[in-house]
Amino acid sequence: KEKVKITKEQQALMKVVVEAYNRHQIPQDVAKKLLQEQYSEEENFLLLTEMATSQVQVLVEFTKNIPGFLSLNHEDQIALLKGSAVEAMFLRSAQVFSRKMPNGHTEVLEERIRKSGISEEFMTPMFNFYKSIGELHMMQEEQALLTAIAILTPDRPYVKDQQAVERLQEPMLDVLRKLCVLQHPQEPQYFARLLGRLTELRTLNHYHAEMLTSWRMNDHKFTPLLCEIWDVE
């Protein structure tokens, strides 16, 4: 049984990514807000657009700290950000949802989200994803690396130099694979399950524009940044 060992360079790479991930987190805690009181569908939509707008801003900051990202072709940098922003938002939402909370809080949070204004048809795929992320009990190193791996997906639309992106994504995949073997020795499939979540994330990507335009309210207003990143308006 080969002894899996994380090299010095891999330790350094992980440290950079995890520190950037922790540094660039959403300031106010939306879960706390949602648990404190019930908002109207309009207020929830506004809250979502504010959260998502600040999420894109922190995503850009996080991505700039991924070693090698700024040396990519500039159009490709934009294509990777545009292609991963929605996934990063759902991944972040899933991590917020699956945080350990006092008894009954997760149920209240789920109820508030169910009533927030999103149309019924999207609830099942969205909560299935949140629960499948929760079952993994991911460590923050795994969360940070998985987010970086999602951003560095070579086959996003309009990416020209896919090889250059692969060369950045591969070292992240290598260190994540080793981390999974070391942290979950009794679960050899854990790494594969983590990557499977990225596939599930892409399906949510597919729904997101409709989730927003079908929000139970009229006259959906988006910030200019969201119009850029989301396929709306």
Ligand SMILES: Cc1ccccc1NC(=O)[C@H](C1CCCCC1)n1c(-c2ccc(Cl)cc2)nc2cc(F)c(F)cc21
């Ligand atoms: C948590 C976060 C961080 C950064 C960026 C965005 C968000 N996300 C949000 O603010 C929205 C709120 C927004 C207010 C209404 C209820 C859902 N949100 C969504 C969501 C639902 C549908 C879509 Cl289309 C997108 C997101 N899933 C959530 C799960 C949670 F556990 C949570 F606490 C908030 C969650």
